[in-house]
Amino acid sequence: MNTASDRAYAEIRSLILSGDASPGTALREEALADIVGVSRTPVREALKRLEAEHYAIRTPGGRLVVAALDVDDITEIFTLRAMLEGHAAARAARRLGAAALADLRASNAALTDAVARDEPDVAQFLARNRAFHDVIIAAAASPRLVSMLASLVEQPIVRRTAIHYARADLERSAHEHDLLIQAFAARDPEWARSVMAAHIHRALHAFRAAMPSAQP
Amino acid sequence: MNTASDRAYAEIRSLILSGDASPGTALREEALADIVGVSRTPVREALKRLEAEHYAIRTPGGRLVVAALDVDDITEIFTLRAMLEGHAAARAARRLGAAALADLRASNAALTDAVARDEPDVAQFLARNRAFHDVIIAAAASPRLVSMLASLVEQPIVRRTAIHYARADLERSAHEHDLLIQAFAARDPEWARSVMAAHIHRALHAFRAAMPSAQP
DNA sequence: CACGCCGCTCTTGTATACAAATTATCAGGC
DNA sequence: GCCTGATAATTTGTATACAAGAGCGGCGTG
Numbered sequence: 001m002n003t004a005s006d007r008a009y010a011e012i013r014s015l016i017l018s019g020d021a022s023p024g025t026a027l028r029e030e031a032l033a034d035i036v037g038v039s040r041t042p043v044r045e046a047l048k049r050l051e052a053e054h055y056a057i058r059t060p061g062g063r064l065v066v067a068a069l070d071v072d073d074i075t076e077i078f079t080l081r082a083m084l085e086g087h088a089a090a091r092a093a094r095r096l097g098a099a100a101l102a103d104l105r106a107s108n109a110a111l112t113d114a115v116a117r118d119e120p121d122v123a124q125f126l127a128r129n130r131a132f133h134d135v136i137i138a139a140a141a142s143p144r145l146v147s148m149l150a151s152l153v154e155q156p157i158v159r160r161t162a163i164h165y166a167r168a169d170l171e172r173s174a175h176e177h178d179l180l181i182q183a184f185a186a187r188d189p190e191w192a193r194s195v196m197a198a199h200i201h202r203a204l205h206a207f208r209a210a211m212p213s214a215q216p
Numbered sequence: 217m218n219t220a221s222d223r224a225y226a227e228i229r230s231l232i233l234s235g236d237a238s239p240g241t242a243l244r245e246e247a248l249a250d251i252v253g254v255s256r257t258p259v260r261e262a263l264k265r266l267e268a269e270h271y272a273i274r275t276p277g278g279r280l281v282v283a284a285l286d287v288d289d290i291t292e293i294f295t296l297r298a299m300l301e302g303h304a305a306a307r308a309a310r311r312l313g314a315a316a317l318a319d320l321r322a323s324n325a326a327l328t329d330a331v332a333r334d335e336p337d338v339a340q341f342l343a344r345n346r347a348f349h350d351v352i353i354a355a356a357a358s359p360r361l362v363s364m365l366a367s368l369v370e371q372p373i374v375r376r377t378a379i380h381y382a383r384a385d386l387e388r389s390a391h392e393h394d395l396l397i398q399a400f401a402a403r404d405p406e407w408a409r410s411v412m413a414a415h416i417h418r419a420l421h422a423f424r425a426a427m428p429s430a431q432p
Numbered sequence: 433c434a435c436g437c438c439g440c441t442c443t444t445g446t447a448t449a450c451a452a453a454t455t456a457t458c459a460g461g462c
Numbered sequence: 463g464c465c466t467g468a469t470a471a472t473t474t475g476t477a478t479a480c481a482a483g484a485g486c487g488g489c490g491t492g
Contacts, residue, residue: 244442244443244444245443245444246442246443246444256444260444260445277443277444278443278444278445279443279444
């Protein structure tokens with residue numbers, strides 16, 4: 001969107017995701033308003049949304065601070081994603097059209113390409129991965145599922161940790177995407193669901209292996 | 217909360233839930249501000265939240281109208297609830313303490329009582345049912361799960377349709393709650409999950425049988 | 433008579449001003 | 463020296479004022 005409220009949301013969230021505003025940092029409305037270049041009103045709306053999405057937590061006195069994600073939080077996020085996105089995949093298997101299927105193939109071809117280079121292009125990988133998953137979620141045609149996943153998918157974890165992924169993990173992702181495409185082509189909901197769930201659970205463990213006990 | 221924003225939220229939502237503001241009705245900020253007796257600012261925050269929870273949808277031009285729930289929406293809500301609340305039950309099975317278990321028994325005793333009367337006390341049934349489910353969700357100790365379910369559980373459907381439930385359905389609910397308590401007492405996550413999922417799926421079908429093709 | 437254009441009104445989006453509440457500061461006493 | 467309490471300074475919550483844009487109606491024209 002082009003509204004000041006949405007710009008504030010995007011900018012503040014990116015402060016959090018980039019680590020520029022580390023966990024525990026106070027999110028003061030006026031200071032953020034100065035940073036974004038808008039008034040407090042749209043900043044307040046952005047903060048309410050970030051709070052609802054668990055990017056920030058409110059202190060007893062009503063102040064907001066950037067939320068800290070411990071290992072339990074990350075496990076929770078991935079577990080819910082596995083369940084919900086598995087469900088999305090199952091629904092998508094019944095609904096995906098030829099065009100969307102072609103999109104998936106294209107996304108994953110580009111993703112595979114990004115991984116195959118001498119130095120894997122992580123940014124490209126993430127963008128294509130995101131596009132791939134978004135096609136599936138959209139195909140599920142379930143508005144509540146979309147908004148629930150929106151607050152889980154676009155998470156710090158992904159961009160923070162993909163850097164630490166070994167090439168083997170990236171390749172595995174590409175391969176699992178291929179399996180998903182097969183399940184979709186076969187229009188088999190339960191196959192798609194289990195491949196997706198396995199895909200996300202594996203990502204969780206790859207993450208935990210890479211970052212045993214950090215608190216991003 | 218005691219804040220004007222929360223009062224506005226509660227009041228506007230109850231307008232929607234009661235059917236006083238029927239689907240398609242425009243939600244104009246100033247009119248609602250007059251009704252609630254606050255200014256537009258807290259009303260705006262309330263409306264943003266209601267929009268995020270799918271109680272209202274935004275027209276291309278930025279206006280808000282009360283959302284219409286068709287049968288697909290209701291099926292979606294119950295399906296997601298079955299999945300998420302099943303997950304909550306599984307987690308709760310590992311975590312529920314003796315006190316919480318006693319709470320569940322007490323809630324369900326009262327619920328059973330409300331059903332057993334000559335004229336079943338539906339309001340009492342709903343209150344106790346809600347309390348029962350809330351204990352389980354809280355015991356799951358998963359903040360994201362809590363907020364996801366919050367936007368699904370407190371739904372029009374429950375209070376609108378329970379009135380049409382036959383006594384047999386209410387009794388079945390009470391019985392299924394007993395089964396859940398057994399699963400919790402046995403600390404068996406998968407038993408609890410499947411009983412909860414079955415419980416909610418049955419509720420969906422009881423609903424669909426009672427209201428074949430309405431658009432509340 | 434139908435269609436499209438223009439202008440007005442109404443509604444939302446943003447900024448600012450004010451009130452209430454919370455936290456920090458500092459003085460005093462134990 | 464440390465805790466306690468009052469007071470001052472931030473910070474959030476709410477109200478209002480202003481600006482921009484959407485929708486509506488009336489008018490003219492083909």
